[in-house]
Amino acid sequence: MSIQWYPGHMVKARRQIQADLKLIDVVVELADARIPQSSRNPDFAEIHHKPTVLAITKEDLADPKCTGLWMDFWRKKKERVVVLNVPSGRGISQLKNMIKTAVPNLRRPPRVLVVGVPNVGKSSLINRLVGRGSAKTGAKPGVTRGKQWINAGGFRLLDTPGILWPKFEEQETARKLAVVNAIRDEVVDVQELAHWLLGYLTENYWLAVSERYNLSSPANDLLQEIGKARGCLLPGGVINTEQAAALVLNDFRTGKLGRITLELPEEGN
Incomplete structure (x- = not known):
């Protein structure tokens, strides 16, 4: 993406x-x-x-x-x-x-x-x-x-209106902006974005994730596990990973996952 x-x-x-x-x-x-x-x-x-x-x-x-x-x-x-x-x-x-x-x-x-x-x-x-x-x-x-x-x-x-810049040299920067909702969800793949966020949270804030979604350990596909835990289901019992992704992003944006920072000064500064 x-x-x-x-x-x-x-x-x-x-x-x-x-x-x-x-x-x-x-x-x-x-x-x-x-x-x-x-x-x-x-x-x-x-x-x-x-x-x-x-x-x-x-x-x-x-x-x-x-x-x-x-x-x-x-x-x-x-x-x-x-x-x-x-x-x-x-x-x-x-x-x-x-x-x-x-x-x-x-x-x-x-x-x-x-x-x-x-x-x-x-x-x-x-x-x-x-x-x-x-x-x-x-x-x-x-x-x-x-x-x-x-x-x-x-x-x-x-x-003034909120302003971005014409080209993101680093897609990592773009992902972070999208995660905090500075970029519209309509122009990103929310599932890929949620996967990226969960990868960061697993490494740095796993306790917040495990407590919020009642998970005992990181899984290969956390969106599947979160969707199952939160009842994000399609007909036939298939996990609705898009709904699960939207749930994760909203939980982060509204502070339901706790107080989280996605970058530190030593990272490229």
């Missing part, structure tokens, strides 16, 4: 970001705590000449020990970085302070560009900063489409 997903609205949004950069004082780049490096769009490197704050979202779904390792890694690189729990509001005050201190001599409200891959939590963060439902949110990647300037207390926020 080769994964590529770069629809037309992302091409348009990338051009719009380039055009809007001259208006921007500070960039807030969001990354998913479960895949902190893979969820950073390399095309955003061109905007890093602006003061940038790296905001790590979905930390409540990530392995806290791994998040700590990533924080150490970024701090050694002198990045402005904050871990957020957007639903609870944890880290929001720290983010606001980082934005202000990034442009200490500015005498007007900073104009802030919020960027990230699809489904990383940009709109949810903006709604938290504003305190009301200003930006559309949704479980499907690519809900936010147009440019939106939003007043948020002491800031002017520019929300």
